[in-house]
Amino acid sequence: MRTTVTVPASVKTGQTLSLNDFTTTFALSHDVAHALTSTGSLAGGLTFGLTIHRDGKKDTIPVPMTFAPTAVPPTGDVTLTATGQAPGLALDTPGAVTLDVTAPTLALSPAPAGTGTGSGPGTSPGSPGTPGTPGDNPPAPPSSGVPGNVPPANDSSSTGSDPSTPTTGAPPQTGTAPPTGTSPTGTPPAKEVTCTLTPGQPTSLGTLMVLPGQAAAGSVKAQSESDEPLTIVTPLVLVRIVAKSTVVRLGANITSTPTALLNGIWTIRLDPNTGIPIDSTVSGTTSFKPQQSTFLGFGFVPVTATVEFLPVDYRNAKQIPITGAITTDANNVSILTSHIDVMARLSNAKVNGQPLDVGPDCVTSQPVGLDLRGPYEPLGVGSIGTDPNSPDPKFRGFVLPPFRNCGATEPVSPLLTGMASGPGNQAHVETLNLAECTSPDHTQCPPDPNLPPAQTAKSPR
Template identity: 40%
Template sequence: MPRRVRPRSVTVTALAAAGLLSAANGALTGVGSAAPGPAVPPDTQASASVSVHCPFADPLGPRALTVESTATLPAQAKTGTSATIGAYSAKLSIPRDVALSFLPAGATTGSLRGAVQLDLAVHQDDRSDRVPVPLVVAPTPLPETGDVVLTATGTVPEIAINTIGAVSFDVTEPTLTLEAVPAPDAPPATTAPPKVACTLDEGQKTTLGKVLVLPKVTPGTKQKQSAALGDVTTMDEEPPPNVYTQPLGLVSILTRSTVKKLGATVVSDPSILVNGFINVNIDTGDSWVTGSTAFSPVTAAFLGFGFVPVSATVEFLPVEYETQRMIDFTGNLYTDPVTELPSLHADLRVMARMSHAEINGVPLDLGADCMTKEPVHLVLDGPYEAFGDGHVSTEPNGGFTLPGFKGCGTGGQDLNPLLDGMSSGPGNQAYADTYNLFGCTEPDPKDCPTNSQPPAPGSQSAAAKKAAAKPR
């Protein structure tokens, strides 16, 4: 006898969500003596090599130089504390004829000394400040032949960073002040050595490094209570009339997601479809598939902001996660008018919970209820065969937007804006591949007989190959 079922709210795929960045209001930096933060994790070595043009006096004229800057940067800091940049140096090679021009007329040996003045450009998003960095060139003898390599060293003032997120430090154009080291019995100079203001060549990378700034813990603050989820679809609708249902076989679901801001791809562990049915309304001819699944938490690792090693555990839950653990889904079946292939359309919603985050190997406590503050809305389409395989994604519909987060942080730390800034936003993609394991009744896919397993990673089903071959 046909079984009647109720269509239920849906979700069949997962998203990848993790990360940490937000822009905050107020000035970006201040030069001062704020108390230093904890010295963990250790400092990182940073370097930048830039090309400049320096207008030396006639008859020498403008010359191209390369300036190689190195420094140690803290891997991370906290707002209200100072970021200390250490061991700053700038090395540059001066053409021999330019170096000789600073010596007394006719001299071919001697030493140069002087200074290099430049700024560190400190910026985040559209805000920036400059921190002056004076460097000293110690007396350097000219070699017998070839160019003269000068190394300028100095101390960068402590920088109090009043923002949250990834802060970049870029080198800027240097100003050179060079002169010959006078002989011990030479009279004092009556004029100051000339300054040569160089300019950076355009179209080159100038970033020395980045520092991740975390929020300062405010003692005594309380976590905000989790906001209401909003409207939740109820299950009170009457079952549709004349619906014929047929059970599906053992279906394996493989999911993959990309988060644009992170440049990361997260692959979830395979899950199994429970109570999968294909449903046909005899009166209208409409058909759809229903079922439930659950995804195991997965640990994702990536480079936050392109340079910070970050890992976090992501768990995908139903909208009604407070009362149930299984994710119910419904997908409508149709024939694609272009490819003429059987296809599936699913309008899905899923919550994401974050936990067990680490930045540079240092644990970051997100708390027990770090969630997306609203469901992630996924609209998927693609070729699908109820008793074969399916390959649906958000690509045909422009991807999905990852919402902001709520309830993230403990002990007075509000980490919601950090997660929002790094990962939340549009342009993400979700993919779900389903495989009906023919003739297999084993709960573990590894125990299924040959020819009932999903294809190897990277391979395509016949339906997917047909879809790819057809023009759109």
């Protein structure tokens, strides 16, 4: 299933967010489609939930959609396309808003004979009130299972009394189902099916920014006199981080134990007069557990060692500062660029199975500078790293500096430097915002849309 809609990059408080061009397309197997119709054509609708995430909260509203009558081909799957629109959303609080969709519920039944796109076999029109009668309407979209009194996204009253009714004031489309959801007289009742999404299928429609509008004119004017930007700060909570690095000379791949971003903050500064973003940054701290690594020194000597990535001031601090700037590329993809400095430390080394006492403070002689870049959604997922094929040499890899203070009884810093240090090493950092769940029983938490399918069931949150 593929769902598309045009989501603006930003709206202002006091404005209504209109999502009027929802389109959902999916394939139905020929056997299933054939079993659902006796006229050679299908019609009906679907309903999915549109979930609005903001300020650590979420609201879900139903979005009803309608299929045009579609002929079932003699062979092969049938492609169904539904269109519809969401209720107008009034967003009154500045900040980031993320939209995603739930799995839909379908309602399909035979369409009038001889109707629909494609080349179905069809049947001759029957008598009034029987399947195949010209003028029969397709069945209404199914009920979504979402209560009709779900509050709008801004916790205020919506434009209409029923959130399942579009608030744009557009007239109903010709040929849509009666609002009661019942099938017309003589038409077989629609068969309702609750769908499931393919494992790993993306559900996010994107993130937009709600900017201060006219309601904030007084504060805008007051701040503009001192040329101070307006600042929107969004806490980043429950962010999981996994770091991966490759040391070329060792042929070693080191993957960290999943850790967390602490004190995560997403900051957007806005022009006080226009509300246009000036810049967007993220910040926070993290730490990594020591990792055991096995590799071949000089390409043939078996070596095992514990590898740690530490803050530059590792004697007095335990957390590694992380900062980055968010920009948008030519394809409208959100990109994070970050520079991170860490110290690398080795311990518990063994060479060919024999202990090598490297001492308690065997570290790189200077910080390891990591320049990372890649797609990143502050409230979703991110994947930043080095790229050996980057057009900018700065991002092609990192240099592992020489080691110092290595060797308790004899100096081994030159040995480790010759074995491991050098350029062209790679680093990647994956970030993932975990969905918040307050239930004391983690088995009652809903599936996390950002987690890969294999991990969703395991996540205790």
